[in-house]
Amino acid sequence: MIWAGYIYVTLIGILMLFQACMAAGAPWGHLANGGRWPGQLPVPMRFAAVGQGAILGLMGWAMAARAGIVGTLPVWTFWAALGVTVMTGVANLATPSRPERRIWGPVTVLLVLCGLRLAWG
Template identity: 45%
Template sequence: MTLTLAATGFSILITIVILFQAALAAGMPWGEYAMGGKFPGRLPAPMRVACLIQIVILALLALIVLSKADILLPGWRELADVAVWFVVAFSVVASVLNLITKSVRERRIWAPVSILMLISSLIVALGG
C-alpha cells in the first residue's frame, strides 16, 4: 500500500510538472517560475523546445516509478529495478537546483514539489 501510494503521489506531482512545462512550451508567460527565472515572461523558442524535451524525460521517469511499483508496464520491471535509482538521483538534483535558484517564486513552488518527488521516488526505490 505504501509503495502504491508513493508511486501514485510521485506520478501526480510529475504530472503537475509536465503540465507546467507544456504551458511554458505553449507560450505561457511564466518564465520567472522556471530555469532559474532567467527568462521572465514568455520563454524564447529554444527554451520552449527544451520544455518539450523535459516533458518526454519526465514522462519516462513516471513510467519507471509506476513500473517499479507494479502499477504499469510489468515488462519494464527488470529495467525499473535499476532505473528507479536514476529517478532518485534526478530528484536529488532537481531538489538541490530548486533550493538554490535565485528565483524566489521558482524556489517557493518547485522546491517543495521536487523534495516530495524525491521522498516518494526513494520510497518506491527502497520498497520493491
C-alpha cells in the same frame, strides 16, 4: 508503497502540464530555469520545455513501474529517475528565483521522498 508511486506520478503529471504550457507560450519563465527568462520563454527554450516534459514522463513511467502501477521496466530506469529527481530537488531548493524555490522546492522534496520510499519498498 503504491501510494508513493501515485503521488509521484500525479506530481510529475502536473510538472509535465507546466512544461507544456511554457512550451505553448505561457508567461511563466520566472518559475523555471532559475528565473532567467521572465515572461514567455524564448523559442529555443520552448523546445527545451518539450524535451523536459518528455524526460519527466519517462521518470514517471519508471517510478510507476517500480511501484507496480504499470508493467516492469529495467531496474536501472528507476535508479536513473531517482538520481535525476534528487538533483532536480537540490537545484529547485538552491535556485536564485524565489518564486521557483517556493513553488517547486516543496514539490521536488515530496518527489524525492516518494522516490526514496519506492527505493526502500
